[in-house]
Amino acid sequence: MVPLLSSPSPFGEGAALGLIGAVAAVAGVLLPPGELLFGHYRVVPAEAAFKKYAEWGKQYKSDVLYFQTFGSRWIVLNSLKAAIDLLEKRGSNYADRPRFVMFEEMGWAPTLTWLRWGSKYQLHRRVLQPPFSKSRIGQYTDLQRREALIFCQGMINDSDNWPNAVRRCSVAIVLKIAYGLDVEGPESKWIGIAEDSADAIGKAGAPGSSILDLFPLTRYLPAWLPCMERLRYAHTWRSAIETITNLPFEASLNQMASNLDRRFFTHNRVAIHTEAAQQGVETEFDLEDIKGAAATVLIAGNDTTAATVMLLVLYLMQNPEVQQKAQAEVDRVVGRDRLPTCDDLPSLPYTRLVLNETYRMNPLSPLGIPHATVADDVYEGMFIPKGTTVYPNVWAMMHDENVYAEPHRFWPERYLPRGEGGNEEPLPVGNFGFGRRICIGRNLAENSLLIVLATMLATVDIGWPLGPDGKEQKFEPQWSFKGQATVVPFPTRINSRSEKAKKLLDVEVDAVTRKTF
Numbered sequence: 012m013v014p015l016l017s018s019p020s021p022f023g024e025g026a027a028l029g030l031i032g033a034v035a036a037v038a039g040v041l042l043p044p045g046e047l048l049f050g051h052y053r054v055v056p057a058e059a060a061f062k063k064y065a066e067w068g069k070q071y072k073s074d075v076l077y078f079q080t081f082g083s084r085w086i087v088l089n090s091l092k093a094a095i096d097l098l099e100k101r102g103s104n105y106a107d108r109p110r111f112v113m114f115e116e117m118g119w120a121p122t123l124t125w126l127r128w129g130s131k132y133q134l135h136r137r138v139l140q141p142p143f144s145k146s147r148i149g150q151y152t153d154l155q156r157r158e159a160l161i162f163c164q165g166m167i168n169d170s171d172n173w174p175n176a177v178r179r180c181s182v183a184i185v186l187k188i189a190y191g192l193d194v195e196g197p198e199s200k201w202i203g204i205a206e207d208s209a210d211a212i213g214k215a216g217a218p219g220s221s222i223l224d225l226f227p228l229t230r231y232l233p234a235w236l237p238c239m240e241r242l243r244y245a246h247t248w249r250s251a252i253e254t255i256t257n258l259p260f261e262a263s264l265n266q267m268a269s270n271l272d273r274r275f276f277t278h279n280r281v282a283i284h285t286e287a288a289q290q291g292v293e294t295e296f297d298l299e300d301i302k303g304a305a306a307t308v309l310i311a312g313n314d315t316t317a318a319t320v321m322l323l324v325l326y327l328m329q330n331p332e333v334q335q336k337a338q339a340e341v342d343r344v345v346g347r348d349r350l351p352t353c354d355d356l357p358s359l360p361y362t363r364l365v366l367n368e369t370y371r372m373n374p375l376s377p378l379g380i381p382h383a384t385v386a387d388d389v390y391e392g393m394f395i396p397k398g399t400t401v402y403p404n405v406w407a408m409m410h411d412e413n414v415y416a417e418p419h420r421f422w423p424e425r426y427l428p429r430g431e432g433g434n435e436e437p438l439p440v441g442n443f444g445f446g447r448r449i450c451i452g453r454n455l456a457e458n459s460l461l462i463v464l465a466t467m468l469a470t471v472d473i474g475w476p477l478g479p480d481g482k483e484q485k486f487e488p489q490w491s492f493k494g495q496a497t498v499v500p501f502p503t504r505i506n507s508r509s510e511k512a513k514k515l516l517d518v519e520v521d522a523v524t525r526k527t528f
């Protein structure tokens with residue numbers, strides 16, 4: 012029999028091995044010791060497990076780690092090579108997802124992100140992928156620029172509450188694309204609805220890692236039991252998921268009755284569905300599928316973009332020399348008599364490196380969204396059974412000292428050739444996932460982030476907040492690792508770069524808000 016995993020055994024080190032560790036040692040399986048009853052369930056930390064996995068990878072000198080509890084097993088891929096070898100090169104065998112029992116309890120409609128491998132999944136991917144392909148996202152650049160301009164104006168006008176402008180911007184882009192709906196203003200109900208659902212997912216823990224996912228039968232236990240906190244959590248947030256799935260969809264149906272615009276996802280798919288029904292043809296993508304798919308776009312697209320914009324602001328604040336260098340690039344390419352457009356983006360290579368370095372410093376999903384194996388596999392002598400959950404440890408890959416010098420330093424120049432003062436390090440890979448399940452919105456997100464960043468660089472100066480003595484007050488930001496890895500909203504100092512920049516911004520915002528997109 013092929014061993015499950017192979018690397019130097021950690022089990023000779025201590026006497027306190029549980030049964031799992033002992034059995035594993037006999038079988039030649041190498042993994043951190045587990046416990047008799049719970050396997051690795053209580054050994055893996057509930058928060059920031061990616062750091063512990065990275066540590067174990069070094070300790071056991073293996074870039075693939077294996078874990079198990081009753082009936083569930085998972086591997087963690089700590090290196091880019093292992094992730095590419097398995098999730099990309101053998102992509103069809105790694106395209107499944109584990110069953111997300113916790114999310115089922117939350118009441119999701121059919122949603123690409125959580126769908127298991129199979130015909131339903133393939134149908135959703137086939138329908139959702141084309142509108143977000145590189146060749147088609149150009150149709151959204153006016154919308155993205157409009158929202159970037161409104162965002163920067165919002166930051167300046169209400170700088171104490173700048174995270175509100177971030178949320179508004181990221182919701183507005185995907186709400187329009189998914190449903191054709193507009194965010195009416197900073198108090199729009201759509202922002203609150205999107206925020207609730209982002210909270211529901213963001214604090215649910217790493218996908219597939221809760222007690223409900225690992226011991227599915229626990230979903231039938233009474234929710235009041237002290238150990239069933241996750242079940243109570245799922246039920247508490249159920250209404251947020253139902254609301255975000257139903258409300259914008261219903262609003263979109265009402266809107267398209269009088270003003271059909273096929274550029275928007277629900278308009279297009281519902282029109283196809285209705286026309287087919289009129290001809291007596293049944294479509295395979297029914298209304299429930301359209302509803303779930305549109306909600307996927309809104310949920311998967313808004314919070315991720317917002318969280319990345321928060322990071323951009325953080326790193327610009329912490330690294331004034333990077334900010335000035337990027338501003339100088341924007342000034343050189345765009346000049347100071349107008350504001351950037353999406354056509355300028357290809358001419359802003361340093362700005363793009365700032366974004367890449369942001370991806371690397373803090374990948375939002377440090378353990379990705381887990382894949383699962385469709386069939387048994389063997390990798391470098393290790394046996395990986397069918398149904399194994401697979402976590403790419405993107406954080407470990409992006410903080411590997413063998414690849415990135417001083418990995419905790421924000422240094423966009425690291426990617427430049429040595430002749431240009433850089434270190435010729437590779438651009439980070441994995442922030443948007445891998446293989447067949449790679450994020451469908453990655454090109455759209457990148458455009459949104461780049462135009463937001465370029466517009467920020469052109470119009471605002473970001474600095475540490477000032478204390479009562481007028482001096483900069485530096486601080487360590489707080490992080491949340493409950494589900495995604497995000498920075499907690501923090502105070503910052505935002506000023507318009509110049510009177511002229513402010514004026515340009517006001518004129519442009521006035522013009523774009525008059526135009527209907």
Ligand code: HEM
Pocket residue numbers: 123124125136139143185307308309311312313315316319375376379380381382441442443444445446447448449450451452453455456
């Ligand atoms: C900075 C922004 C974003 C980040 C960091 C991000 C990250 C990710 C990651 C890590 C995955 C899992 C990939 C895998 O399983 O290997 C994913 C999947 C997905 N993303 Fe994104 N995403 C972003 C923006 C968006 C946007 C704007 C959309 C909407 C169009 C979107 C839609 C999706 C969907 C539908 C999936 C599920 C794909 C599948 O399971 O087949 N994402 N994303």
